[in-house]
Amino acid sequence: MKKSNASRFLCRIGAMAAAAAMTLAAPAWSAQPRPWLCRQIPVFSSSSPMTWQATKRGAGRWLVIFMHYDPAGGHDGFTVVSTNPVNGQTQGSLDAGHWYAVAQYDSGGHWICPANASASSAGAAGAISNLCFGEDDGACDVKLTVKSSGSSASAAQ
Numbered sequence: 001m002k003k004s005n006a007s008r009f010l011c012r013i014g015a016m017a018a019a020a021a022m023t024l025a026a027p028a029w030s031a032q033p034r035p036w037l038c039r040q041i042p043v044f045s046s047s048s049p050m051t052w053q054a055t056k057r058g059a060g061r062w063l064v065i066f067m068h069y070d071p072a073g074g075h076d077g078f079t080v081v082s083t084n085p086v087n088g089q090t091q092g093s094l095d096a097g098h099w100y101a102v103a104q105y106d107s108g109g110h111w112i113c114p115a116n117a118s119a120s121s122a123g124a125a126g127a128i129s130n131l132c133f134g135e136d137d138g139a140c141d142v143k144l145t146v147k148s149s150g151s152s153a154s155a156a157q
Contacts, residue, residue, distance in 0.1 A: 064090065128146045
């Protein structure tokens with residue numbers, strides 16, 4: 001059975017519409033943070049609940065993302081638990097366990113892994129973890145301090 005010209009035309013229109021929808025959706029998907037792709041992902045753990053505080057020291061848009069270790073997790077053991085914009089100072093809490101943290105910055109609508117993700121030289125007393133994240137090597141655009149819930153989370157300046 002031969003297809004009519006109108007039928008072929010409608011099939012082509014449908015295929016073009018599907019291609020256009022996928023093309024338009026691609027930038028939205030690519031703009032989502034994907035922290036498990038960052039190579040340097042600092043890790044910390046505690047047998048008790050924790051509090052955290054992130055302090056942004058420069059300009060730009062930053063997110064701090066926490067991933068819980070789970071061998072059956074979706075991304076090689078990384079399960080994203082929370083994504084938090086860092087505006088000035090941001091704080092929150094984490095359950096006991098083994099955690100990964102990464103801060104990503106916005107560059108032209110894409111979330112980029114930091115060039116620096118390392119322990120901070122300026123530690124806060126009683127901290128489980130003091131981390132620096134920066135666009136450039138050695139930079140500390142976002143400082144993250146993690147403490148046991150029994151002590152207050154305060155970032156060292």
